[in-house]
Amino acid sequence: MKELQHLNKYLLKYKTQLLVGVIITIAARLFLLYTPRYVKQIFIVIENYSKGLITESIFEKQLLEAILYIVGAAIIGGILTFFMRQAIINVSRYIEFDLKNEVYNQYQKLSLNFYKKNRTGDLMNRITEDVSRVRMYFGPAIMYSINTITLFVIVIIYMVSASPKLTLYTIVPLPILSVVIYKLSKEIHKRSTIVQQYLSNLSTYTQESFSGISVIKAYGIEPRTSVNFKSLASESKEKQISLARVQAWFFPMMILLIGTSNLLVIYIGGMQYINGEIESIGTIAEFIIYVNMLTWPVATVGWVTSIVQQAEASQKRINEFLKLEPEIKNTVDTHTIIKGAIEFKNVSFTYDDTNITALNNISFNIDEGKSLAILGKTGSGKSTILDLIGRLYDIDNGEILIDSKNINTLNLTDLRDSIGYVPQDAFLFSDTIKNNIKFGKQDATDDEVIEAAKYAQVHKNIIKFNNGYDTKLGERGITLSGGQKQRVSIARAIIKSPNILLLDDCLSAVDTETEEKILKNLEKISKGKTSIIVSHRVSSAKNADKIIVLDNGEIVQEGTHDALINVDGYYKHLYLKQLSETNQKDD
Numbered sequence: 154m155k156e157l158q159h160l161n162k163y164l165l166k167y168k169t170q171l172l173v174g175v176i177i178t179i180a181a182r183l184f185l186l187y188t189p190r191y192v193k194q195i196f197i198v199i200e201n202y203s204k205g206l207i208t209e210s211i212f213e214k215q216l217l218e219a220i221l222y223i224v225g226a227a228i229i230g231g232i233l234t235f236f237m238r239q240a241i242i243n244v245s246r247y248i249e250f251d252l253k254n255e256v257y258n259q260y261q262k263l264s265l266n267f268y269k270k271n272r273t274g275d276l277m278n279r280i281t282e283d284v285s286r287v288r289m290y291f292g293p294a295i296m297y298s299i300n301t302i303t304l305f306v307i308v309i310i311y312m313v314s315a316s317p318k319l320t321l322y323t324i325v326p327l328p329i330l331s332v333v334i335y336k337l338s339k340e341i342h343k344r345s346t347i348v349q350q351y352l353s354n355l356s357t358y359t360q361e362s363f364s365g366i367s368v369i370k371a372y373g374i375e376p377r378t379s380v381n382f383k384s385l386a387s388e389s390k391e392k393q394i395s396l397a398r399v400q401a402w403f404f405p406m407m408i409l410l411i412g413t414s415n416l417l418v419i420y421i422g423g424m425q426y427i428n429g430e431i432e433s434i435g436t437i438a439e440f441i442i443y444v445n446m447l448t449w450p451v452a453t454v455g456w457v458t459s460i461v462q463q464a465e466a467s468q469k470r471i472n473e474f475l476k477l478e479p480e481i482k483n484t485v486d487t488h489t490i491i492k493g494a495i496e497f498k499n500v501s502f503t504y505d506d507t508n509i510t511a512l513n514n515i516s517f518n519i520d521e522g523k524s525l526a527i528l529g530k531t532g533s534g535k536s537t538i539l540d541l542i543g544r545l546y547d548i549d550n551g552e553i554l555i556d557s558k559n560i561n562t563l564n565l566t567d568l569r570d571s572i573g574y575v576p577q578d579a580f581l582f583s584d585t586i587k588n589n590i591k592f593g594k595q596d597a598t599d600d601e602v603i604e605a606a607k608y609a610q611v612h613k614n615i616i617k618f619n620n621g622y623d624t625k626l627g628e629r630g631i632t633l634s635g636g637q638k639q640r641v642s643i644a645r646a647i648i649k650s651p652n653i654l655l656l657d658d659c660l661s662a663v664d665t666e667t668e669e670k671i672l673k674n675l676e677k678i679s680k681g682k683t684s685i686i687v688s689h690r691v692s693s694a695k696n697a698d699k700i701i702v703l704d705n706g707e708i709v710q711e712g713t714h715d716a717l718i719n720v721d722g723y724y725k726h727l728y729l730k731q732l733s734e735t736n737q738k739d740d
């Protein structure tokens with residue numbers, strides 16, 4: 154139960170509703186317990202009438218009275234049972250909602266490394282499956298426990314007062330029932346976890362196949378994927394059948410044990426009646442109802458134990474993430490105004506997971522409002538520099554200064570607010586084009602959206618779609634071309650009007666003519682703002698105030714375009730190569 158202690162704060166938060174739920178639960182049970190007593194009463198009335206001890210009119214009156222009590226108690230008990238479920242199950246849903254939000258907020262705080270170390274499927278499972286299992290602890294587990302305790306205490310008192318001997322014999326099979334149900338529930342849980350695992354494999358495979366359907370069709374490998382699907386589906390079926398086999402035992406076991414208890418009541422009760430140890434045959438009827446009333450709660454003891462164990466295991470998994478301290482922390486409460494001067498001083502950085510040293514002792518600076526272009530072979534560390542400026546990772550050695558202040562001493566939210574970042578792989582959400590652009594500035598007007606799109610040279614493409622800016626993107630919407638995606642992603646950064654603009658090879662999928670236009674626009678709108686552009690093309694870099702060339706995490710060249718084309722090296726080579734390619738195209 155140690156792990157579940159984390160949830161005590163929620164129990165406290167909803168204590169009033171829970172208390173009301175508990176009181177209603179107890180009241181509901183009390184009313185339902187009227188039935189067996191009045192059934193016994195009916196038997197006594199019938200016995201008295203058949204022995205001639207009461208007149209017909211008294212018989213009818215007493216009979217009617219007992220029936221009315223039974224009906225009335227059943228109605229009130231039923232209504233209270235309804236409110237019992239409403240109260241307790243609702244609380245469990247509130248807690249589920251709170252816990253989901255707590256986990257989600259924690260996920261958001263954790264740094265990129267966390268996401269690399271953990272699979273997305275696992276993160277999703279903890280926030281959905283595990284939280285649902287924990288909810289079962291609050292809802293059904295609490296409700297059935299109170300139910301069982303109340304019923305047990307009252308029923309046993311009633312039973313002992315009617316016949317202690319009969320009570321003993323009738324409750325003997327109940328603990329056996331409890332243990333059997335517990336074992337069955339555990340086995341069912343074990344097998345259903347395996348079934349979930351296989352179902353998840355199946356859905357991952359199906360999802361991937363459909364996402365990559367164009368590759369599958371182009372390579373003509375539909376038969377192969379069908380065979381794989383069939384084999385996964387067949388494994389999943391086997392696991393389902395194995396689960397169903399255990400589940401099938403559940404009710405027969407219950408019926409067997411209830412039957413045994415009933416037989417014991419009839420046999421022992423019958424003997425006692427013959428021996429005159431119990432006053433009326435009605436006591437046997439009363440006991441039979443008690444036994445049937447007790448069976449389900451007793452069975453739930455086993456079930457609830459297994460629910461609590463599952464909830465504990467799930468909460469343990471949730472706690473593992475909740476207890477994680479975010480690697481990148483905002484330690485500053487005061488606001489920082491970011492102007493945009495950037496300096497790297499002997500910075501080295503190694504990725505934790507791959508142990509790759511992406512940057513090795515690099516130093517450079519950009520004055521506020523100036524532009525920098527970073528070139529270099531693939532894997533040379535260009536994107537890493539941009540990630541470090543956004544403090545997505547903390548560095549191992551050296552110092553990064555923004556406006557001459559160590560990056561770690563700046564308010565993280567202010568730092569990120571001042572950055573407009575266009576990543577290498579443009580990511581667009583399944584939403585309208587307009588909302589995707591407004592992502593950079595929530596309160597942007599339609600005119601601002603259009604203006605940003607015009608600067609990013611994508612406006613003309615957007616207005617050609619039937620729904621224009623309201624065109625939906627994503628799985629059930631339109632698919633944009635690579636270049637269109639990049640430009641929408643640029644518009645998203647432009648609309649933010651950031652003091653630091655980071656462009657990570659985001660013009661690779663647009664033609665050189667459009668590239669030229671976008672660069673001109675960017676130059677215009679980023680006047681006085683710091684910008685860094687990562688590229689493989691000299692055309693994107695040539696107008697920058699400074700150009701650096703990276704190789705293997707080190708700066709191998711630094712200077713302006715004019716300076717660099719006059720020295721032998723990577724930049725000049727690239728320039729000449731791309732120049733001759735352009736000339737060939739023009740010929």
Ligand SMILES: Nc1ncnc2c1ncn2[C@@H]1O[C@H](COP(=O)(O)OP(=O)(O)OP(=O)(O)O)[C@@H](O)[C@H]1O
Pocket residue numbers: 269504505506507509510511529530531532533534535536537538577658
């Ligand atoms: N998130 C990451 N986790 C682990 N290693 C990484 C990560 N990102 C990059 N690397 C490694 O760090 C090195 C530098 O990568 P980086 O993405 O900075 O290069 P790049 O110059 O931007 O490459 P490209 O031009 O292909 O985009 C590479 O060897 C890469 O494999």
